[in-house]
Amino acid sequence: MAIPTSGFTGRRKNRDANLPPGQYLTDSFPVLSAGPTPHVLPADWTFRVDAGPGQTHQWNWEQLQALPQEDVTRDIHCVTHWSKFGTTWRGVSLDTLFEDVESEAEYTMVHSYGGYTTNVPLDDLLDGKAWIVHEFDGEPLAPAHGGPARLLVPHLYFWKSAKWVNGIRLMEQDLPGFWETNGYNMYGDPWREERYW
Amino acid sequence: MMDSTEQYPLDQDHLDGNALAGALDQFVSDLTSAECMCAGCGSSGPLAGALLYTRAPGMVLRCPTCTAVLLCLTDQGDRQVLTIDGVRHLVVARP
Numbered sequence: 092m093a094i095p096t097s098g099f100t101g102r103r104k105n106r107d108a109n110l111p112p113g114q115y116l117t118d119s120f121p122v123l124s125a126g127p128t129p130h131v132l133p134a135d136w137t138f139r140v141d142a143g144p145g146q147t148h149q150w151n152w153e154q155l156q157a158l159p160q161e162d163v164t165r166d167i168h169c170v171t172h173w174s175k176f177g178t179t180w181r182g183v184s185l186d187t188l189f190e191d192v193e194s195e196a197e198y199t200m201v202h203s204y205g206g207y208t209t210n211v212p213l214d215d216l217l218d219g220k221a222w223i224v225h226e227f228d229g230e231p232l233a234p235a236h237g238g239p240a241r242l243l244v245p246h247l248y249f250w251k252s253a254k255w256v257n258g259i260r261l262m263e264q265d266l267p268g269f270w271e272t273n274g275y276n277m278y279g280d281p282w283r284e285e286r287y288w
Numbered sequence: 289m290m291d292s293t294e295q296y297p298l299d300q301d302h303l304d305g306n307a308l309a310g311a312l313d314q315f316v317s318d319l320t321s322a323e324c325m326c327a328g329c330g331s332s333g334p335l336a337g338a339l340l341y342t343r344a345p346g347m348v349l350r351c352p353t354c355t356a357v358l359l360c361l362t363d364q365g366d367r368q369v370l371t372i373d374g375v376r377h378l379v380v381a382r383p
Binding site: 121122125127170171206250269270272274275286287 | 341373
C-alpha cells in the first residue's frame, strides 16, 4: 500500500488556513458593482481627506503619483464568499495621506465617484493596513475594478475597499455607508464572518 | 417636559398593523408592476422599467432617469432585508 506523502495535504492545509470561514478560493477576479461604472479620467481625478472645517487635504493625480509608492501583495475576501490569494497592487499608504491630518475622530466614511459610501474605523486605515491603489497586477487599475484608483483595506471584506474612491471624511461616531445601511455588517471582519447585521 | 404620549394619550381610534394585511395584498403579489416615484428626482414609472444591478452583495434597483438607488434587497441567508429609502411612493391598480 502506498504511503501518502505530505506534499499535497500540507499545501492544502496551508491554503485552508488562509481561507476565512465560509469562503471559497477563486483564481478569477469577479466584478461586483451596485451601479453604473463611473469613467473618471486621471486628469479629472481628485482625492480629499475631510477632517472638519478648515481641515481639508486634497490631492490630484499628479500629486498622488509624486508620493512614495508601495507594492502590496494581499489576500482579498469578498462577502459573496469568494477569496483570491496573493493579489498585487501598487499605490500610496493611507499613513502617507494622513501624515498631516490632525483629528480626534475615530471613524471615517469613504466616498466614491458615483455616490458609493462605506464606513471604516480610522484605526483600520492606518499603520500599514490600507492604501489608495492605482495598479493591479502591474497594470493601471481598470474602471471595472475601481480605476483610476480604489481603496484597498484587505483585512476587511472587500466591499470596504471602495472602488472609484474620491475622499474620506472623518466622523466622531460610526455611521453606516451604503451596504451597511442595506443589511451588511458595520465592521466586516472576514475571520469572524461578520457579513450581516 | 411632556413626551408625546402625555400630550396625545393613546385612544381606541386605531387598530394594530395586522389589519393592513389584506390591503397590502396587491402590493405583495406583483410589486414589479407598481408605479414608482423616485424620491431623488421625482420621475415615475413601473418598477419593472427600473435598472436592476444583481452582480453585487444585494440586488440594487436604480431610477432609470437619475440612477439614484430606489430600493435594495439583501439576502442574509435566513432572512431578507428590503430597504426602500429611494422610493417616494408606489401605486398599484386594482385588479
